[in-house]
Amino acid sequence: MSDATLSGATAPATAAKPVAFRGGGFAPRPHRWVGFVVFVVLILIAEWGTRAGWISALTLPKPSDVLATFGELYQSGMLFKHLGPSLARLFVGALFGVTVGVSVGVLIGLFSYVRAGAVPLVAALFPIPKIALLPLFVIWFGIGEGSKYALIAFGTFTPTVVATYGAVDNVDRTLIRMGQSFGLSWWSIVRKIVLPGAMPGILSGLRISLAIAIILLVAAEMLGAEYGIGAYILQAGSLYDLERLFAGVVILSVLGVVVSALIGLIERRVLGWRT
Amino acid sequence: MDIRLDGISHSYDGVAVMNDITLDIPAGRIVCIVGPSGCGKSTLLRFIGGLERPGQGRISQIGEPPEGCLNPLTYIFQDFALLPWRTVEGNISLVLEDHGIKGARAREIIGDVLARTKLTDFAKALPKQLSGGMKQRVAIARALAVNPAVMLMDEPLSALDSQTRELLMDDLISLWSRQPFTAVYVTHNLNEAVRLGHQIVVLSRRPGRIQEVVTIDKPLDQRQFGDPDLDEKQKYLWQLMRDEARAADAELINV
Numbered sequence: 454m455s456d457a458t459l460s461g462a463t464a465p466a467t468a469a470k471p472v473a474f475r476g477g478g479f480a481p482r483p484h485r486w487v488g489f490v491v492f493v494v495l496i497l498i499a500e501w502g503t504r505a506g507w508i509s510a511l512t513l514p515k516p517s518d519v520l521a522t523f524g525e526l527y528q529s530g531m532l533f534k535h536l537g538p539s540l541a542r543l544f545v546g547a548l549f550g551v552t553v554g555v556s557v558g559v560l561i562g563l564f565s566y567v568r569a570g571a572v573p574l575v576a577a578l579f580p581i582p583k584i585a586l587l588p589l590f591v592i593w594f595g596i597g598e599g600s601k602y603a604l605i606a607f608g609t610f611t612p613t614v615v616a617t618y619g620a621v622d623n624v625d626r627t628l629i630r631m632g633q634s635f636g637l638s639w640w641s642i643v644r645k646i647v648l649p650g651a652m653p654g655i656l657s658g659l660r661i662s663l664a665i666a667i668i669l670l671v672a673a674e675m676l677g678a679e680y681g682i683g684a685y686i687l688q689a690g691s692l693y694d695l696e697r698l699f700a701g702v703v704i705l706s707v708l709g710v711v712v713s714a715l716i717g718l719i720e721r722r723v724l725g726w727r728t
Numbered sequence: 729m730d731i732r733l734d735g736i737s738h739s740y741d742g743v744a745v746m747n748d749i750t751l752d753i754p755a756g757r758i759v760c761i762v763g764p765s766g767c768g769k770s771t772l773l774r775f776i777g778g779l780e781r782p783g784q785g786r787i788s789q790i791g792e793p794p795e796g797c798l799n800p801l802t803y804i805f806q807d808f809a810l811l812p813w814r815t816v817e818g819n820i821s822l823v824l825e826d827h828g829i830k831g832a833r834a835r836e837i838i839g840d841v842l843a844r845t846k847l848t849d850f851a852k853a854l855p856k857q858l859s860g861g862m863k864q865r866v867a868i869a870r871a872l873a874v875n876p877a878v879m880l881m882d883e884p885l886s887a888l889d890s891q892t893r894e895l896l897m898d899d900l901i902s903l904w905s906r907q908p909f910t911a912v913y914v915t916h917n918l919n920e921a922v923r924l925g926h927q928i929v930v931l932s933r934r935p936g937r938i939q940e941v942v943t944i945d946k947p948l949d950q951r952q953f954g955d956p957d958l959d960e961k962q963k964y965l966w967q968l969m970r971d972e973a974r975a976a977d978a979e980l981i982n983v
């Protein structure tokens with residue numbers, strides 16, 4: 454019997470067929486250049502379309518014109534005059550919102566009374582469009598920087614809380630039991646086991662929070678801002694100056710990509726232990 | 729330091745899981761607890777280590793833990809419970825930091841326990857780089873670092889393949905022979921029980937009661953793989969357990 458199958462290769466009746474491959478996939482690998490190529494191709498198509506005329510100048514500005522506007526902005530020194538205050542607002546607001554958000558999230562994760570009290574509150578705050586509250590913040594914190602920080606802080610706070618307490622819930626309980634069984638103090642367990650264990654979830658929440666912060670930056674600069682990327686975009690928008698509008702939008706996109714890359718960098722440094 | 733269990737009973741949500749367990753754990757001996765799954769072995773071990781409170785009964789320690797003992801009752805878990813973000817060294821230093829042991833003294837202790845568990849070359853490795861057997865050796869090293877009076881081991885070798893298990897049993901025996909420690913060793917593997925146990929406590933199915941305590945007098949370092957005396961004991965244990973195990977297996981799990 455086994456002889457027959459072994460010599461089967463010589464028998465024409467049982468033709469050998471390679472086993473079809475059906476594994477693979479579902480394992481994303483980094484191909485950094487692909488994203489870059491997608492950008493370049495889209496921009497080239499837009500350039501071609503606007504030059505050839507099958508995209509009208511009212512639909513989309515010429516990418517090369519946008520670039521020229523951007524160059525002007527850079528040369529006149531206005532770029533940094535706008536970028537500086539925006540980055541400061543983003544940094545202060547997000548830092549505040551994320552710090553408070555992570556703290557509240559950890560408390561919700563650790564104490565059942567805090568959870569019972571705060572989770573419904575967070576659920577009530579989450580769906581409020583924060584932009585709608587801008588006038589309120591202006592009354593509370595003034596038309597200056599205060600209301601802008603508050604809007605960005607508030608906007609980053611809720612998603613950070615939700616991501617953080619979810620992450621704390623997902624920390625391996627056996628590790629916490631282990632800490633207790635070795636007599637670690639409560640504070641040591643939180644600092645050395647709960648927080649590092651929650652870090653992956655907190656960082657992926659941070660990605661979302663910071664994207665929201667950039668969105669809210671523009672909203673925050675709608676009222677009482679002379680300089681800032683948002684102010685620049687809004688001015689251009691009200692004048693239907695599409696080149697400047699797009700130059701501003703590109704700056705925001707680049708900001709988003711940079712923030713996302715920074716978080717990726719932090720993840721690679723801090724989460725190298727993950728399998 | 730001895731441990732005494734006195735009339736321990738417990739139920740979860742009205743379901744009795746153990747019934748009137750009275751047991752002495754003498755210093756310097758390894759007491760194995762065997763029993764069908766769900767009979768309350770892990771629960772009993774959590775009671776002994778103070779991670780949970782029994783419904784009835786008392787657990788007392790008799791005598792003081794030896795000098796220099798940082799954590800008298802120390803666990804070794806089935807799933808290792810290593811912090812994946814800390815190196816081998818860092819995982820051991822974790823349990824020293826809270827006792828204020830840092831710097832040179834910590835390095836000395838870590839060096840010593842790593843040498844005893846043959847892990848010196850892996851001090852800087854992360855858990856993800858280690859095999860299962862090595863992870864459990866790290867957990868053993870971590871337990872040794874706090875100089876425990878009693879080691880509480882919950883199926884420490886059950887997540888490992890049988891060859892690794894043999895190797896680690898040899899390691900445990902040589903550790904014990906060099907410096908006898910007290911241990912409560914929970915397992916469902918009767919072979920481990922007869923190789924490592926001075927006393928083997930057989931529990932009935934849920935609610936767990938002590939069915940019999942089997943004593944093996946042969947010194948640990950003379951118990952070889954495939955020893956006929958041990959096989960005899962193992963067969964006897966299996967006879968004790970077979971009907972219980974079958975009944976436990978056929979029970980509905982009403983959790």
Ligand SMILES: Nc1ncnc2c1ncn2[C@@H]1O[C@H](COP(=O)(O)OP(=O)(O)O)[C@@H](O)[C@H]1O
Pocket residue numbers: 740741745763764765766767768769770771772934983
């Ligand atoms: N925290 C708990 N809550 C409710 N029931 C539990 C809990 N822990 C264990 N049990 C139940 O108690 C019984 C004994 O569990 P366990 O001690 O884990 O058994 P073993 O380790 O012997 O397999 C099982 O029926 C289990 O379902």
Ligand SMILES: [Mg+2]
Pocket residue numbers: 769770771
């Ligand atoms: Mg168990």
